[in-house]
Amino acid sequence: MTGPVQVLVVGFDEPTYSGEVLAELTRLEAxxxxxxxxxxxxxxxxxGELEIVADERLPAGSGELAVEVLTRAESEPAPADEDTATWSLADAVPAGGTAAVALVEHVWxxxxxxxxxxxxxxALDETWLAPDDVALLERLEHDRS
Structure with missing residues (x-):
């Protein structure tokens, strides 16, 4: 059975494509x-148009599943009994920006x-704490210890 799958969209102002992020994902997978x-x-x-960026360091076929799932999810309306907000990859990536979009199954x-x-x-909702909120949490934890 597939575990929860996260759509992780990471923006890069000036992508370097060092391979470090992919290496870390590979380590977590291992x-x-x-x-x-x-x-x-x-x-x-x-x-405002999205364009796929080709990268020869990625395995052949990379991105095909993400494109199919995300474009289908954006084009199909949510069931009437679900109160869910519409999410769009185009809205997540700023104009003029570059992003890596990873579909990550949380096996754990x-x-x-x-x-x-x-x-x-x-599950009713999920989000990541913003960096400022993480810093606040760290300060609060430190103050309580």
Missing amino acids: AGLVRLVDLLVVARTAG ASPLRDAIRRNGGR
């Missing part, structure tokens, strides 16, 4: 924590998700 389902690099023109979270479901629960 540790059994995540599975890199797909990786796509896109650029958004000043006019599958047992937790299954336990939640067995107990009648379901």
